[in-house]
Each structure stands twice: as structure tokens, then as C-alpha cells.
């Protein structure tokens with residue numbers, strides 16, 4: 130097996146030369162002469178795709194002297210990309226020097242899957258399951274993804290919210306092997322070099338955090354790394370983006386979390402967060418280095434930045450880079466999908482409803498803006514008017530015009546005429562919303578009184594408790610159904626088990642951005658889209674809403690089950706790509722005729738490959 134440590138052109142060269150290389154003794158080829166040698170022998174030229182210092186245009190750039198070799202024997206068993214454990218066939222054991230390194234039995238991937246699932250289920254503590262899954266990812270990547278894809282409903286809460294939240298909180302203590310790239314203030318001036326230390330040269334998606342607002346858990350500094358790692362494993366499992374093109378990154382500018390600063394096991398910089406110019410300069414260096422190293426078409430997903438930086442980074446880079454903020458845009462797209470779907474149960478159009486948010490940060494204002502945009506697209510109502518159907522409450526109370534001077538800029542469009550109100554309950558009574566959405570990051574804020582008030586105002590109140598993880602949910606599924614006497618339509622950011630109330634089983638939906646970002650990213654990558662536009666988010670929302678079936682509605686859910694997520698992702702990818710083609714933002718030309726089929730054909734599958 131050729132291990133994956135080579136530049137783009139080498140990949141091509143290898144395709145042609147693999148046999149010749151395999152036939153010659155296992156030789157290590159370093160950069161420079163021997164690499165060029167291979168290129169010559171294979172007749173593969175350099176050119177515009179070749180950005181790793183092997184052509185004239187980039188010859189003044191420094192490079193990392195990665196080597197590649199044919200993995201076999203002991204090292205093959207320890208290479209997570211190629212290891213198959215007991216599933217190596219007799220022929221492979223002969224051809225790859227594995228005899229004696231494995232016990233005699235040969236298992237199928239299915240049997241391995243059954244065994245690992247059995248083992249996982251024996252762990253009672255969610256964090257133990259998380260650690261077992263991370264170990265599997267480190268040991269046998271394909272088996273990890275096979276498990277995740279085949280058992281998505283069961284394993285999503287393990288590798289993603291809520292357990293990933295606890296994992297980040299304890300990341301220092303459970304740390305075994307580094308995952309992803311850490312870029313700290315110490316690397317200032319050297320970020321391009323750091324990127325070159327990553328063994329993969331073709332990267333299509335980066336998820337990056339600075340750890341300042343991890344889920345609803347606050348500043349977890351460098352330990353936020355669990356989030357980019359988890360999000361990218363969903364890119365692969367749910368969206369079919371190959372693991373080798375995914376790169377998790379944590380930018381460490383310090384932390385203001387005193388508990389972490391005092392923790393002897395903390396893995397990050399032990400200093401207060403850098404802000405202002407120092408922060409902006411590091412981010413600027415990062416953004417340019419990414420573009421320089423990976424080109425225009427790498428998707429950079431911002432994740433779990435604090436409000437001020439999240440909005441600023443998106444505003445600053447959306448015209449020059451392929452960027453997407455999951456918490457602002459991904460969450461908005463998923464919630465809008467749920468709202469569109471819920472109209473079948475609630476009746477009317479979006480414009481007929483009144484929305485009240487608790488929380489006016491990234492998710493709250495992002496969702497609010499996308500709802501307003503959808504209303505303007507569907508009616509002739511101008512944006513300003515559409516916004517008036519949407520109200521937000523922040524930690525100081527209802528956002529109203531008398532507060533406008535003191536509001537952060539992203540809240541200002543929501544400052545409508547109204548008397549000031551401090552409490553959510555008062556706002557519910559005064560505004561009379563049909564839809565209540567929690568995006569505050571603060572748990573237990575949809576109290577019994579609030580839910581009862583919603584139920585007294587509406588025959589079917591729509592209640593979304595979006596904050597993550599479960600501990601931060603504004604209310605639980607049980608509370609929403611019980612307090613509304615079974616009338617609420619409920620969705621939450623983290624999963625809740627089905628709940629039985631007065632003989633009826635309610636299955637709530639998980640309004641989590643995980644429904645959209647994997648398919649959204651796939652659509653962008655497969656079409657070679659170079660910028661993200663809001664219309665693409667709307668297309669994703671409509672594609673997701675279209676996946677909700679009668680059967681789902683009967684159970685009271687406004688999202689489809691995650692079991693079908695690969696098909697859903699292909700449809701979202703196709704809808705996003707179709708919109709990008711329509712807007713002229715794509716570079717993969719000509720446009721494939723059947724975008725759904727094309728999306729499916731691009732998707733990574735984790736079945737074992739046969740090694741010759």
C-alpha cells in the first residue's frame with residue numbers, strides 16, 4: 130500500500146507508476162530529484178495545480194520534505210487509512226508481509242462492525258464511548274466510518290452533541306494523540322509552514338474554531354478541537370466527503386476560562402485571549418496561508434467563534450474566500466427547513482407567523498435574517514417589513530428601538546417599536562408568537578410558565594430549544610410535551626428520546642446544523658463553487674424540508690430521521706450546486722445533467738478496498 134503523504138502531482142504520478150514503484154523494492158523517495166524522476170518517467174507534468182514548490186511559479190516557496198513509501202507488514206497494520214485488522218484476506222496477508230502478525234481468523238467488515246458495536250454498548254458512560262470511537266478512528270478509519278454511517282442515530286450523540294461537549298471540557302485529561310492542526314500565537318509568522326506539516330496536500334474542507342464559544346459551554350480554548358474533529362467526521366459520514374480532504378484546525382489565542390488556565394492538564398496556551406489587532410493579524414495570516422496553500426476552492430467553515438468575531442470574520446472574508454459560518458448560516462438553514470416543513474402542521478405561510486427568539490447571537494440573528502429573506506422571496510414584502518414579524522430577546526430583555534444605540538450591530542435590525550420588556554414571559558404575552566426559538570446557550574430558560582403561555586396562545590405552539598449540548602437546552606422534550614399537554618411541536622439542537630404522553634408517542638426533531646453542512650459542503654466541493662451566497666442556504670432549506678414525510682408529520686416531527694441522511698445530503702448537495710450553477714459561481718464545467726446522481730457518485734464509502 131502506498132501511504133498517503135504526497136503532493137497532488139505525485140498522486141497522479143502514482144496512479145500511472147504504482148505498478149512500477151511496487152515492483153521495485155520498497156524505496157523511500159524524497160522530494161527533489163527522485164520525485165522529478167518519477168514525474169519524468171511517467172510523463173506527468175507540473176502546472177497550475179502544482180502548488181507545492183515543484184514548478185517555476187512556486188520555486189521560491191519552502192516545502193516540507195514528505196516521504197512516501199509502500200506500507201506493508203507491521204506499519205500497514207498501524208496505518209489507520211489502510212488497516213483492516215482481521216479483515217485482511219489470506220492473499221493480502223501473503224502479499225503484504227502480514228503472516229504471523231495477525232491471528233489466523235479472517236473476519237468480514239460486517240462481523241468487525243458487530244463486534245465493535247457490542248463493545249461500545251457495554252460502556253455506560255458516554256465519554257467512554259466517545260473515547261472508544263476516537264480510538265477506532267485512529268486505528269481503522271474505514272471501520273470507524275462504516276460504524277458511523279450504519280448506526281448514525283445511535284452514534285451521532287457519541288461523536289457529536291451532546292458527548293463531544295463533555296469531551297471538549299475534559300479534552301486535556303483524555304488527550305492521547307493529537308488530532309488536526311493546532312495553530313497558536315507561537316506560530317505567528319509561520320502559519321504557511323505549519324499547514325505544510327499536515328501530511329495531506331489536497332484539502333477541500335477546513336473546519337476551524339478558536340474555541341471561544343464551544344456549543345453553549347463557553348470558552349474552552351484549545352480544547353475546542355473536539356468540535357472541528359467531530360464536525361469533519363460528519364462531513365465524511367453524513368456528506369460523503371473523503372476523510373483525507375478534511376482538515377480540523379484550532380486557533381489558540383489563549384483562553385479566558387480561569388478553570389482551564391489553572392488546570393495542569395490543559396493543552397493550550399496558558400494566557401488570556403489575545404484580542405484586537407493581535408487577533409486580527411493572526412486570523413489574517415491564517416486566511417491568506419490557507420488560500421496560498423490550498424487554492425481558492427477550499428471551503429473554510431468557521432465554527433464556535435464568539436459572536437463578535439464570528440460576524441466580523443464572515444463579513445470580512447465572505448467576498449474574498451470560500452467561507453461558511455456554521456453557527457450563523459448552517460443553523461439558519463436547518464431551522465428554516467423545519468419552519469417550512471412545519472407549515473404543513475401549523476397552516477399558513479411563513480409570513481403569517483410571528484417569531485420570538487430567546488438569544489440574539491449568531492444562531493438567533495442568523496435564523497431571523499434567513500426567515501426574513503425567505504419571506505421576501507416568497508412574497509413581495511420588502512426585507513424591512515418581513516423583519517417586523519420577528520422579535521428577539523437577549524439577556525437585557527426584548528430588543529426594542531429605544532435600545533438601538535447600545536445594541537451590537539448584528540442586533541440592530543431587530544430593534545422594533547415596542548415598550549421595553551425584561552422577561553421572556555412578558556415578551557411572549559405581549560408579542561403573542563406562534564413560534565418560540567431558543568438560541569441563548571442557557572439551559573432551562575423555557576419555563577413551565579413560558580411553555581404554558583405559548584400553549585394558551587396557540588393550538589399548536591412550535592417550540593425549538595436549540596442550544597447545545599443537552600444541558601444547555603432551553604427545555605427538554607418531556608417538558609415541552611407535558612407543559613403544553615401534548616400540543617407543542619418540538620425540536621431541539623441536541624437529541625431527545627421519544628416521549629410518551631397520554632398514550633401517544635412523540636418523536637421530536639433534531640434541529641441541528643448537522644442536517645445541512647455535510648450536504649452543503651458536498652454541493653460546493655463537487656461543483657467547484659467559489660463563494661457562498663444566501664440563496665444557496667435557502668436552496669438547502671427547501672431541499673431538507675422536502676424530505677419530511679407524512680409518517681414524520683404523524684409522529685409530530687418536522688425533520689426527517691438521520692437514518693436517511695446520506696440520501697438527504699445528496700439531495701441538499703444537488704440543490705446547492707444547482708443554485709451555484711444558476712448564479713454562475715461554479716468552476717466544475719460543464720454542469721453534470723443529473724446533480725443528485727453526480728452527488729451520489731462523489732460520495733466516499735467506507736467499504737474496505739482490496740489490496741494487490
Ligand SMILES: O=C([O-])CC(=O)C(=O)O
Nearest residue numbers: 290344345456597641642
Ligand atoms: O455542534 C452542534 O451541535 C451545533 C452547533 O454548531 C452549536 O451548537 O454550536
Ligand SMILES: [Mg+2]
Nearest residue numbers: 432433455456
Ligand atoms: Mg457550532
